Amino acid sequence: MVFANCKLHAQGNYSLDFNPGNYSEQTLELNGKEFKVRAFEKIVYAKAPVDTSYQIMNIYIPEEYFEGKSINGYTAATAPIFLPNQIGGYMPGKPASTKNNGPFGGMPPLNGKPPAGNMPPMGGGPMDGPPRQSAVLVALSKGYVVASPGARGRTSKDKDGVYTGKAPAALVDLKAAVRYLKYNDAKMPGDANKIISNGTSAGGAMSALLGATGNNPDYLPYLEALGAANTSDDVFAVSAYCPITNLDNADIAYEWQFYGVNTSSRGGPMQSNASAGPSSLTDDQISLSKSLKELFPAYVNSLHLKDKSGALLTLDENGNGNFKDLVKYYVMASAQKAVDSGKDLSSLAWLTINHGKVSGLDFDAYVRYMQRQKTPAAFDALDLSTPETQEFGTDKIDKQHFTDFAEEHTAVPATKADEKIVKMMNPMNYIGTPDTKTSKHWRIRHGSKDKDTGLAIPVILGTYLENKGYNVSLELPWDRPHSGDYDLDELFKWTDGLCK
Secondary structure (H helix, E strand, O other), X not given: OOOOOOEEOOOOEEXXXXXXXXXXXXXXXXXXXXXXXXXXXXXXXXOOOOOOOOOEEEEEEEHHHHHOOOEOOEOOOOOOEXXXXXXXXXXXXXXXXXXXXXXXXXXXXXXXXXXXXXXXXXXXXXXXXXXXXXXXXXXXXXXXXXXXXXXXXXXXXOOOOOEOOOOOHHHHHHHHHHHHHHHOHHHOOOOOOOEEEEEEOHHHHHHHHHHHOOOOHHHHHHHHHHOOOOOOOOOOEEEEEOOOOOHXXXXXXXXXXXXXXXXXXXXXXOOOOOOOOOEEOOHHHHHHHHHHHOOHHHHHHHHOOEOOOOOEOOOOOOOOOHHHHHHHHHHHHHHHHXXXXXXOXXXXXXXXXXXXXXXXXXXXXXXXXXXEXXXXXXXXXXXXXXXXXXXXXXXXXXXXXXXXXXXXXXXOOOOEOOHHHHHHOOHHHOOOOOOOOOOOEEEEEOOOOOXXXXXXXXXXXXXXXXXXXXXXXXEOOOOOOOOOOOOHHHHHHHHHHHHX
């Protein structure tokens, strides 16, 4: 059998066959308990990769499965496959490993760079509790097979300086990795029909896209060009932490939330021009915020979302309505969970709490408490300064606009991304559509103090999925800034409930 990560010299490409003998033994430790795994690392997951620095996957399998034993009720045949990506800021992402799990648990970098000082992963303020555990180690300890794919990103280039990682490259890479696992399902422990995708920030967006777009033919030409395995790429479940998604509507959602907050606290990990201190919006930026905010109600109303009772969720021209009430509901539910856990929130004047029950929220005051992080336009910047404009470049053009608004109001000479590429990067366009197998199970977490994108974005995603009949767990964890993998026990309790 050919080694999975060895080149086939005759044809100049790579084998898709998993080699069960090509591994190293590792002894790992978590919470004082040692366990052994077989590590199959740097496996190239496509026949004709563009960049083998990133188009590789690390697979870790508990040793007990090769001895006929069970872990946490799972066997070699039934163990779910945990698929974490390390994509941050739409940058290229290396595979997670059992070793790149420092004080931040091997989380994605800030905008492609390691976190500085004691900053928690993906930005924000100080975190409660001890250093975060590695999702890879926790998953392995609970009997999961772990397969972590790397992927190209917005700055990827070949030796000739041609860009190779623009949209939809990262998603295509993740799909190719899923196909590799399904192609080799009979040759390795783990159930490829129980793949659980996990990611944070842009990686959360990729996790959501992977779940939304399973087997859709839009991506097939890209997969064929890579020599991906000729099988399916749908996944069983999605875990998405603070997904920076629905990018073509993210600007209007952000200004619907933050219009009237005329200071920006910092650029944030998704901003290329991050600044340390607060700054005031200019008159032009305030005007821009108003123009963007006014576009949001029409978008929400076009979705025909419904609440759990079947009532249509809408906004009036001023941005008020029961969709806003739904966003408030999720914040209040988060506050209630915090109160129930013993937190004292009585100092927050914008929350109404009576006898331990959260009964009211002054949304405008709450948003001022959050503080604005990004200036308008937060994602499709008129001067092409944001990472997302780089994500939507081409092989020869580094940055492009991806919304009609930015194209019409651009501050610099610029082109606009192809409409089909923009479509392919928004999970909303694929959920439950023909020729698509959307994941049945979704767990979406976006901190109540996370201002890297608007709260409406995860609420829209979760509500749309629910309306289409999918199983959704959506929460806005209390006072949590932009981060992920902070509740691994809860995450794996949820996945166990699906897989057992």
